[in-house]
Amino acid sequence: MVAALDHRGPDDSGVVEYDGAVLGSSRLSIIDVKGGRQPLLDADRATALVCNGEIYGHRRLRSLLSDYPFVTGSDCEVILALYRRHGAALLDHLPGTFAFALWDERQRTLLLARDRFGERPLYWAMTSTGCLAFASETHALVSSGLVDNRPDPEMVAQMLRQGYVPTDRSIWQGVRSIPHASRLTWICAPLRRSNGGGRRPNPTTPEMPTRRSSGSARRSTTPWSTSSTPMFRSAHFSRAASIRRRSPCSPPAIIEDCERSPSTCPVRRRSPTRPVADRHGIDLHVYRPELHGVADRIRSLGRSWDEPFGDSSALPTSMLCEFAREHVKVVLTGDGADELLGGYVVWNRDLLETPTDDRSPMSTASKRFARLRMRAARPPAVDRSRIARRYATFRQYFDADQLGSLGLPPLDAARVDVSAYHYGTADDISRFDLDHYLPGDILVKTDRASMARGLEVRAPFLDVDVATGCLALPSHHKVDATHEKVLLRRAFGDQWPAAVRDRPKQGFGAPMSDWLELPEVARLKADHLVDPASALFELVDHDAVQPFVGANDQRTWNLLMLAVWWEQHRRRAPSRQCA
Structure with missing residues (x-):
């Protein structure tokens, strides 16, 4: 199983065995390259840890946990220290992006946990012998021969209908995903699963958001300066908070920069990042992919991705990650900014005015999406629960009759529980995206595309302090009559040329x-x-x-x-x- 994940951790691997538990890890070495080998053990070897991700602010946490006998410089070792102090409640004190497994030999328990937004994957399954197996990707479990390895017809239908598998399931009948912000505890007895690892938003005052979020976003990039390897910034994040006037070091920035003609480039996108890079002295690397070889690249997605995935931007994302890995080992992205800072409302209003291909079922769906967004932004005058229900089903490509004709379960269009978003406001719709579309599509795409090439991705907008501050703000702080992401433009606009600051949103689409x-x-x-x-x-x-x-x-x-x-x-x- 460890060997099946070598692409995620090509630098090192290790295994530790107990009477009743075996933990293994393939490691991509970023912090404490030589000393941070996993599995990590505490001083008396009674607790063992394997972790994928990075714990932000680990040096500050170490200073608060000075009674713990740290033996490495690894950021992940603070998890062992927090577990000694707080037990499973450590997730309330753990920032960063992570999926980990922790074995407590004294208690004979295994703790599996994922970060708040689901940046790092973690799957589990029960074996035929009654044991629990876990891994970062499903194929490590399926190829082991230990678990039920039949595709789940309902999940095949879900993938065709919405383009991805729901966040708590997998394409395989015998494999489940631990949902984001959740933990699972195995006590050599029945399983216990619970929500965890998420702070509730704190109240804030209207006059504070710009200053507070600006400071949080700047602090969230500090892991960049403590890494043992170089980094780059993606175009999304270069346009946002990651380019700072006084950066502690000067990593290269790498973007994708293409003309709109599909004959010269497979991505209809042209980035304005060059003037930002020139202004801040960033070493800019421009990637211009060619159109040939698309069929081979589609096949490569089938080989390297552990589950079928329908978001077509996975292909250019994979190409960009492949190019980036030739230069760096760690990248920063802007994932989460749209969901947290109102990046969709104005953009989808524009969709109503843009000609679309009548052959595409998303021509109608995109228009419905935009109308729902606009209605949600208006004062309450209609049945808003209806808006929430319709929005939950707008991104559906196959209807129930079509799925049934394919020989698949027709699925209930109302399967998604929208009770938590029943007000149907713009804030509810953004939270729906945070709970479903972000972890199910966007973060899966980023994780698989990057880790297939041994590339670490970090999303500073999903830092707990940044996200908590953004979630506490109502939508009118984020969107106005002419712009989306108003808060971000105000917080960092003085660092961008006017052509960038006033530029409307452009998605990372694919032809x-x-x-x-x-x-x-x-x-x-x-x-x-x-x-x-x-x-x-x-x-x-x-x-x-x-x-x-x-x-x-x-x-x-x-x-x-x-x-x-x-x-x-x-x-x-x-x-x-x-x-």
Whole structure:
């Protein structure tokens, strides 16, 4: 199982065994490269830890835990110290991005936990012998032969419908994901799972948000200066808080910079980061990918990703991570800024005025999305619970009848519980995205694309202090009549040229329909979506797929990604059909 995760940790590996527990780790060495080898043990070897991620502010935490006999410089060792002091409640005191497993030999318990937003993955399964197995990716569990390795028909349907598997499940029947901000305790007896690791927002006053969030965002980048390796900043974060006037060191910045023509670049995006880099003396590396080889890259996603994934921006994200890893080992991204700072409202209002491809089911869905966003931003005058219910289902590509024709469970459109968002306000919609879309799509994409190449990603906007401050603010502090992310523009606008400060939001999109029409991808579709011998038809009905092959929309893409994924992973699963 450890060897199956070598791509996530190519620098080192280790295993520790107890009577009743075995912990293993593949490590990407960032902090205390030589001394921070995992599993980490306390002084009497009674507690062992494996952790993926980074604990922010670990030096400050060490000073507060001076009674603990630290033996390494690893940031993760503070988890052992916090556990000694607080037990499982340590999650209330633990900042950063992490997924960890901690074995307590005295108590004979295993604690599994994930960070507040789900930046790092963690899966678990019960074996046929009644043991609990866990891993950062599902294929490590499935390929072990210890767990049920049949695809789950309901999760196949979910992936096709929304493009990703729900955050508490996996594509496999016998494997579950620990939800973000949650912990699972195994006591050599029945499982106990509970929410944990999340601070509730603190009240704040209207006059404080800009100054407070600016300070928090700057503090959240301090791990950058304590790392033993160089870093770069992505275009998103360069446009936001990570470029500071007085930075303790000067890492390179690497972005993707493309013309809009699909004949020259597979990503319709042109970044304004160059003037920001020039102003702050950042060493800018520009990546201009070519269009050829798209079919091979689609196949590579099927090989390297442990679950099928329908977000087409996964392909350019993977390309950028591949390029970045040639230069650096750690990157900073702007993930979470849209959800926390109102980055979608104005952008999706603009979607109503932008011509869209009538062949795409998302042409209508995008318009519905924008209308819901605008209604949610208005004073209450309608049944807002209806807005919440509709928003929860807007990003759906296959309806119940289409899923049923494919031979899959038709799914209940109301499966998602919207009771926590029943007011249907802009704040509710942002929280819905934080609970579902961010951990299910955005953070999965970032994690798999980066870790497939041994690249560490950090998202300072998801630092607990930044996020708590942002969540405490109502939406009118974040969006006005002309701009999204108003708070961010005010906090850091003096560091950006006017052309950047006043620029409207531009998403990290991909010309999916153009890709699907390429001759090389057309051949890939024929092999995987048309040929009756394709492995895909072990999962779905052949005849029902054919109407979607020529649509070249999100439904086609989701089916193709499911097909190339299953072609690669079915060999790891002797039971080759959904059951």
